[in-house]
Amino acid sequence: MYMKTLIKSGVAVIALLAAGPVAADEDADLIINDEIEITVRAEAPAHVDGLRTIYSGWVFRADETQALQMDDFENPAMLFADEAREKWTRVEGSAEKSCADCHGEPESLADARGTYPKWNDQAQEVRTLAMQVNGCRTEQMGAEAWKYDSAELLNMEALLSSVARGNPVNVAIDGPVAATFELGKEIYYSRFGQLDLSCANCHEENYGNNIRADHLSQGQINGFPTYRLKNARLNGAQTRFRGCIRDTRAETYAVGSEEFIALELYVASRGNGLSVEGPSVRN
């Protein structure tokens, strides 16, 4: 948090302007299509000791990146949601069903995104939204599961997020998911790899600061899947976790692993109170 003290001295501000990347407007508000109001800052949930206010990653992005997300015609991620909308009515698998046969319009699942990962009683397991979609494919449709963080699955998650935008993130952390929550929390605060850094070192202690050219956010996942300008495609939360752990010179976990499911639940719950915002645009 050196910046927070340094910024008061004009010297640091000049240094930042001279050397730093494009500044973000951290006070901006997000309204999508002049219609959907997104909560991008909120009081931190009681179970997050290290933060007073939680912020969407959108807040920390450059003005131009922020703007892309304010209009669905400019948001490249919406093209992928549209692809999934076409698949929504496509019959697949031995039961000869489409998603639409059981769920009607995708909008009928608007309450889902903000509550995942969550406990599934029938399967007796914690499910991410991706796992639930695959659960429907294998158990309800007799179709093959999509690969974790594959294009098909991310497109469908983008669609399910897009219809949920503006709804609060509200992930349960107790009851049958309590142990998963604790595992996720432990991973979040563990220092990984030869650089010996935890998620919290960067995203809790240093959000708002630059690390070289990157402006650190709180690493929230209310905006996932995210379209990254860097790789011009949709990115899943767990693939992002993987990249962050790899960058500490550590051995990562696999996408879809028990550890990453737990981390996803924990990180999602740190955003309780923000709005579902995906599919979002990031750099």
Place this chain on the structure above:
Amino acid sequence: MKRILTAGAVSFLSTVAATAEVLPEDIVFGEYGEVEVSLSGVAGDPVSGEALMVARGKGNCLACHQVTALEQHPFHGEVGPSLDGVADRWSEAELRGIVVNAKMTYEGTVMPAFYKVSGFYRPGDAYTGKAAVMPLSPLLTAQEIEDIVAYLLTLSD
């Protein structure tokens, strides 16, 4: 003046410990995390040190620190304090200790240890995300640390 003294001390050392490099496991820290003895026994080169501070695959100190003298290199981080005037705040031994393993000076700091090879959780094979191939190499070599310390000693107000 300071520099001449340092150089004198180093050449004295290098005659004593000709090629004996201090290995990461053999480092002796003082009470406040300082490291008195040169790691390589060869005087540090501040020009090389400057390049190592900037290089992303090496020290990448600019990831977290602002340094006015390195303003020509873009993107200085804000995670740690500015290193301007750092030679006025710390002795050579203290600076060496901070670069070797800053946790010995600042408990729990986010600054990585640049000359340490054990005690990590799930160390990786560089930036591949795969498990490390043992034994680990330190992030910087003994001479690279000395070069960086020599550069830091030029940062006085």
